Amino acid sequence: MSIVVFVSNTKGKINKAGLEAICYAADVAKTSGDSVTAVTVGSLEGDGGAGVYGASKLITGVSVNHSDSNQVTNMVSAVILDECASMIVTSHDNDGKQVAPRLAARLNCGIVTGVTGLPDTSSGFTVKKNVFSGKAIAQVSITSDKKILALLPNSHGLHEHGGTAEVSEWSGAAGTASVTVKEVKVVESNVVPLPEAELVVSAGRGMKGPENWGMIEELATELGATTACSRPVSDIGWRPHHEHVGQTGVAIRPNLYIAIGISGAIQHLAGVNGSKKIVVVNTDSEAPFFKAADYGIVGDAFDVVPKLIAAAKAFNASN
Amino acid sequence: MNILVCISKSPDTTSKIAFTDGGTKFDENGVQFIVNPYDEWYALVKALELKEAIGGKVTVISVGDASNDPIIRKSLAVGADEAVRVDAADTDALFVAQQIANYAKEHDYNIILTGKETINYNGGQLGGMIAELVGLPYVAMATKLDLVGDLATIEREIQGGSEVLEINGGFVLSAAKGMAEQRIPNMRGIMAARSKPLNVIPPSGGESHTSVVNYELPPAKAQCKYIDAENAGELIALLHSEAKVI
Numbered sequence: 001m002s003i004v005v006f007v008s009n010t011k012g013k014i015n016k017a018g019l020e021a022i023c024y025a026a027d028v029a030k031t032s033g034d035s036v037t038a039v040t041v042g043s044l045e046g047d048g049g050a051g052v053y054g055a056s057k058l059i060t061g062v063s064v065n066h067s068d069s070n071q072v073t074n075m076v077s078a079v080i081l082d083e084c085a086s087m088i089v090t091s092h093d094n095d096g097k098q099v100a101p102r103l104a105a106r107l108n109c110g111i112v113t114g115v116t117g118l119p120d121t122s123s124g125f126t127v128k129k130n131v132f133s134g135k136a137i138a139q140v141s142i143t144s145d146k147k148i149l150a151l152l153p154n155s156h157g158l159h160e161h162g163g164t165a166e167v168s169e170w171s172g173a174a175g176t177a178s179v180t181v182k183e184v185k186v187v188e189s190n191v192v193p194l195p196e197a198e199l200v201v202s203a204g205r206g207m208k209g210p211e212n213w214g215m216i217e218e219l220a221t222e223l224g225a226t227t228a229c230s231r232p233v234s235d236i237g238w239r240p241h242h243e244h245v246g247q248t249g250v251a252i253r254p255n256l257y258i259a260i261g262i263s264g265a266i267q268h269l270a271g272v273n274g275s276k277k278i279v280v281v282n283t284d285s286e287a288p289f290f291k292a293a294d295y296g297i298v299g300d301a302f303d304v305v306p307k308l309i310a311a312a313k314a315f316n317a318s319n
Numbered sequence: 320m321n322i323l324v325c326i327s328k329s330p331d332t333t334s335k336i337a338f339t340d341g342g343t344k345f346d347e348n349g350v351q352f353i354v355n356p357y358d359e360w361y362a363l364v365k366a367l368e369l370k371e372a373i374g375g376k377v378t379v380i381s382v383g384d385a386s387n388d389p390i391i392r393k394s395l396a397v398g399a400d401e402a403v404r405v406d407a408a409d410t411d412a413l414f415v416a417q418q419i420a421n422y423a424k425e426h427d428y429n430i431i432l433t434g435k436e437t438i439n440y441n442g443g444q445l446g447g448m449i450a451e452l453v454g455l456p457y458v459a460m461a462t463k464l465d466l467v468g469d470l471a472t473i474e475r476e477i478q479g480g481s482e483v484l485e486i487n488g489g490f491v492l493s494a495a496k497g498m499a500e501q502r503i504p505n506m507r508g509i510m511a512a513r514s515k516p517l518n519v520i521p522p523s524g525g526e527s528h529t530s531v532v533n534y535e536l537p538p539a540k541a542q543c544k545y546i547d548a549e550n551a552g553e554l555i556a557l558l559h560s561e562a563k564v565i
């Protein structure tokens with residue numbers, strides 16, 4: 001039997017969250033004795049990295065429209081049948097969110113989204129997921145034979161399993177098209193998208209105005225990080241909406257989250273407290289964010305950030 | 320154009336998150352409940368904007384017991400025309416989706432809006448499931464919606480950007496930030512909400528395949544290590560040698 005992993009791709013490469021889902025499935029397969037079959041829409045360069053992270057097969061649906069959840073579901077459910085799969089893994093990214101629930105209703109099976117760990121099969125089948133926007137963790141049991149797990153990006157990590165995947169084209173019929181893609185707008189091509197980013201530099205109202213974001217961007221560039229912001233900052237239009245993190249924005253769990261001039265309101269913390277290390281820079285030593293921080297600098301961003309940029313530059317030069 | 324908006328009850332964003340009964344139940348003690356913000360701010364307000372532009376009726380639907388009534392009244396106060404409550408425990412998303420899909424089919428709704436996820440379960444599953452059960456296209460994480468006749472133009476977030484889609488006919492979408500702006504109900508809205516219809520109907524079939532076994536709180540953070548602002552640059556070395564994140 002195999003575990004089927006649905007992954008999305010851009011420009012011929014499987015995105016990082018997708019590779020992580022393959023790696024997760026391969027780790028499950030190691031104990032269950034299954035093999036891993038990845039499915040994607042469109043064609044890839046070679047196996048797109050699927051093999052290295054543990055897939056033995058990669059099936060590409062060239063005739064399928066990636067934005068048409070019905071067509072994608074037709075393909076994925078056909079592959080599940082062919083492969084006699086009972087476990088389906090995907091990333092809880094924007095494409096996974098569009099496909100996985102539809103697939104669960106099609107298969108009439110249990111699904112858990114935002115999964116943060118490997119399944120526990122000691123009694124029944126349970127997995128952990130983030131709930132209350134990161135303020136708690138729930139252990140959820142799935143009782144149906146087929147199971148869908150949508151992995152929260154950056155919660156499993158990537159490690160190589162070695163190998164290449166045998167690539168084949170899906171030969172089934174995608175079904176009638178009901179969605180047409182008119183335009184694709186890519187905001188950042190050379191920066192890792194926020195939900196997948198391992199390093200994040202984020203700033204809040206303490207930055208006083210959009211004209212002061214140059215230093216935030218420069219620090220992010222030096223560290224190879226993605227930029228984020230607090231909600232008021234995106235509400236007033238200082239920064240784009242997609243940078244808004246927190247309970248009502250994007251929930252992230254990078255390895256490093258640097259918060260500059262952000263007070264650390266409960267709704268902000270909810271979306272970022274899964275970060276492995278948190279650095280807080282704030283003039284107010286009483287700012288609530290310090291309670292959630294691993295490293296704190298009490299000081300003025302306009303004075304501290306240039307020092308961090310200089311240190312990052314020196315670090316990059318010597319490494 | 321009649322639009323169905325799915326609304327769910329969630330604890331206020333400032334609620335203390337705690338559990339009782341050996342970690343198996345959310346502690347509702349002292350918790351204030353609100354309409355799930357994505358459902359209210361984005362899905363419901365967008366439906367109202369469409370109604371104001373092209374006419375029709377906005378119905379809100381919620382699956383739950385009578386404790387959902389205050390948040391349903393709130394949605395009516397914001398401007399929905401009528402409400403339906405399916406009188407059943409919301410055991411899991413598939414069960415809830417089956418209830419809503421059955422109602423939508425019976426009453427011929429073919430535009431159904433949800434929030435992108437609830438802030439308590441963070442599932443993000445309902446819209447996709449309903450779409451499958453009623454046989455409509457589904458767009459997740461939508462940030463814009465325009466309707467001209469039967470043609471819907473929808474923008475959605477994708478990894479690292481957005482895409483613009485067109486759908487001819489009905490659809491289900493999950494709404495994210497950008498779709499609309501929060502509306503605060505006025506006194507008139509609140510008064511009017513009292514007399515708007517809230518129909519309570521029994522559940523119709525449906526099954527659950529998942530359940531929460533228990534909850535836990537994330538492990539507490541170790542002490543924060545302070546670095547003197549004068550020597551802020553030292554942080555970079557610590558991030559490398561001690562935290563090992565760069």
Ligand SMILES: Cc1cc2nc3c(=O)[nH]c(=O)nc-3n(C[C@H](O)[C@H](O)[C@H](O)COP(=O)(O)OP(=O)(O)OC[C@H]3O[C@@H](n4cnc5c(N)ncnc54)[C@H](O)[C@@H]3O)c2cc1C
Nearest residue numbers: 204205206230231246247248261262263265267268283301
């Ligand atoms: C229902 C609801 C949902 C919400 N969802 C979110 C969400 O998803 N994400 C989110 O972020 N917020 C959310 N909020 C808002 C949240 O409550 C806070 O208002 C918000 O996070 C505050 O943003 P901020 O920290 O940038 O601004 P402020 O709270 O104004 O904090 C600015 C901070 O900068 C510091 N500062 C000022 N000058 C400097 C300087 N020169 N150098 C260094 N530090 C300085 C100040 O000491 C202060 O701590 C939500 C609120 C509600 C009610």
